[in-house]
Amino acid sequence: MTEYQQLHIKSINERYTSLSQSTCCLSCGGAISHAGVKPGEVCIDLGSHA
Numbered sequence: 594m595t596e597y598q599q600l601h602i603k604s605i606n607e608r609y610t611s612l613s614q615s616t617c618c619l620s621c622g623g624a625i626s627h628a629g630v631k632p633g634e635v636c637i638d639l640g641s642h643a
Contacts, residue, residue, distance in 0.1 A: 630636055 628636065
């Protein structure tokens with residue numbers, strides 16, 4: 594892995610770690626509010642890679 598890739602991954606981790614610990618919704622369009630998630634279930638955001 595190149596130094597650039599490592600830096601890129603580090604900055605993505607920093608951004609989303611802080612956002613995931615806030616009340617921010619990381620999902621585009623608020624999809625999480627339509628998912629009907631129940632306590633104990635795990636959600637994975639695969640993203641659009643766009």
